[in-house]
Amino acid sequence: MSKLDDAQKTELHLLDAALSLHHEQANKPGAAFMHCQECGIDIPKQRRDAVKNCSTCVECQSLIEIQQQHYRA
Ligand SMILES: [Zn+2]
Known part of the structure; x- marks a missing residue:
């Protein structure tokens, strides 16, 4: 060898x-996610610090919230 x-x-x-x-x-x-679990982009450290255990970026999070509101209605 x-x-x-x-x-x-x-x-x-x-x-x-x-x-x-x-x-x-x-x-x-x-565990905090370094990358968005929806689209895979980096989640800015600022957002990770501000939102505990966030797993998505701002854009995906707002889309998810819109979807949840839609399902609830
Ligand atoms: Zn995303």
Whole structure:
């Protein structure tokens, strides 16, 4: 086995660990989302700080609220 293979394996292992950690954090209830769960754009830090546990950007949130109002009516 070459040293390069070892390095690649270590890198993959670290990537796996980072990914599973990321998924754990993402699935944690109350975890703040970095990206809009509807359209995937970055949620500005200001919004994440202002709205606890927000999972969507301002645009998607307002669309969701309009939809909810529509369903309620
Ligand atoms: Zn969005």
